[in-house]
Amino acid sequence: MSYTLTTPLYYVNDRPHLGSTYTTLACDAIARFQRLNGQAVTFITGCDEHGLKIMRTAEAAGLTPQAHCDAISARYRDLWQRWQISNDRFIRTSDPRHHQVVEQFFARVEASGDVVEGRQQGWYCVACEEFKDDPHESDDPECAIHRRPLEWRDEVNLFFRLSRYQQQIEALVAQEGFIAPASRRREVQNFVAGGLKDFSISRVDLPWGIPVPGHAGHTFYVWFDALLGYLSALLEPGQPVELESLLHQGWPAQLHVIGKDILRFHAVFWPAMLLSAGLELPRTVFGHGFLTREGQKMGKSLGNVLDPELLLERCGRDAVRWYLLRDIPFGEDGDFQQQRFSDLVNNDLANTIGNLLNRTSSMARKWFDGAVPPAGAAAEADHPLALAALAAAERFQQAMASLEFRTAAESVLQLAIGANGFLNDNAPWKRMKTPGDEVRVGEDLYAVLETSRWVGLLLAPLLPDLSSRLLEQLAQAPIDSSSDPLASPTPWQQALRWGALRPGLALPEPVPVMQRLELDGPL
């Protein structure tokens, strides 16, 4: 089984921001989840590096475009490493092999008769890298999005005959599950129903781009080239570039995760291009929402941009991942609120989950020779916590499979809350004072330790670090998701068996697995 998923290829106009970090973290959780369940995952991310905007940004910085792209893409790569993103590929559209892919792809599209010459006149926004086909006459029109002056262009470009795919795209877009979340579908459907128009796929006099074979002076339009990065990324290092072979190594993608603003490119233009080239279509395009900060849009002009590097340094991977995945319904817009961020991290992770293990491990060590107590009746599958754990795991699996991180996170949290309640109800610290109750105390502690193990296991895709630390405190090896993907059940699935925690196992000295977040001053 093969599961390919992608983040967008981030435009290297500027350093990474929180939005791209959010997308990438979400994809990482999906990738890890799929691997744990035995899928051979190819998790793709990378950078989109061509276009006039990049050229000008580089110029302004006194760099060659290539030098600029090298610098920015290195920052992305480095940042993802520090976040421990488990991407399998990092593709740059300036990669020479990507050029070959684009050429081959274009040849196929051309052979299908889908490339025509056309004259394009109009106002162009460099920031959007798009013609604004607004007919209104104005002396100095500006882009509504970027509020920058538009530039007048009059050029002969190559066009992709999108209009030929009207019916196929209509059918595709109407398909259940192709566009997710479903609430985003109608917008695209209406757009398609309005009639698809051919779009230009080349620019003239734009040296920073991939030359169009057979059309001197033309380079490919950034979007045409960028989307193809998803294909280039699948090439093995050293493998000859041959599109056909990609069909056996990961294409079609199961999932493109993108921000809601670029849904159209992925759900309409991209599939049509693939149809033209005779390649299979991705299964799902998921458009997630945007992040605001304390109710306000983040932006340079407001000076309220949350820097992912700073966030990582000051708060750590687990905290940020938890907050973003646990509190924001994936797909909806979300608001980053610092108070809420630290409240949730401290409550959920430090107090509820971390402290649960800490208090239980302390008791077990104190009263049972520093080891996991005998399981006794707690090993039974109908123990209340066994049932709770199983239910949580089922909910978790289902939620993750449908990209509902919030529900998934909640199911784990509920399990930990239940175990805390169980401890309070049974009060082993009281029972321990009653002679003859030691056996019962051992069973209760075993049940909670075992529940903690499940919590650690379930957390693996969402919070890999915390997961390892939890398991370590239980003398368990961290979950290895890179092992044989074909094993069935996978090590993870095997570990999710009630009673697998071995009594008598020496417990390490308890250390808080999750530090409370004490943020003095705004981030």
Place this chain on the structure above:
RNA sequence: GGCUCGGUAGCUCAGCUGGUUAGAGCGUGGGAUUCAUAACCCCAAGGUCGGGAGUUCAAGUCUCCCCCGAGCCA
């Protein structure tokens, strides 16, 4: 201006095809407890469900209009 999505307790959100006193978590207040990371557990207050009109025996849940936010297209 057009299209789409959203506007439910201080905050983040659940509320399926309309039907008893609108739910959860966080935050706040109180209680209990001591195994534990001033942690855990229990209880409580808090909402005329953006506004208005309509359909209906009955609307947060359907229809229309308006206001606010977000995205796309102009």
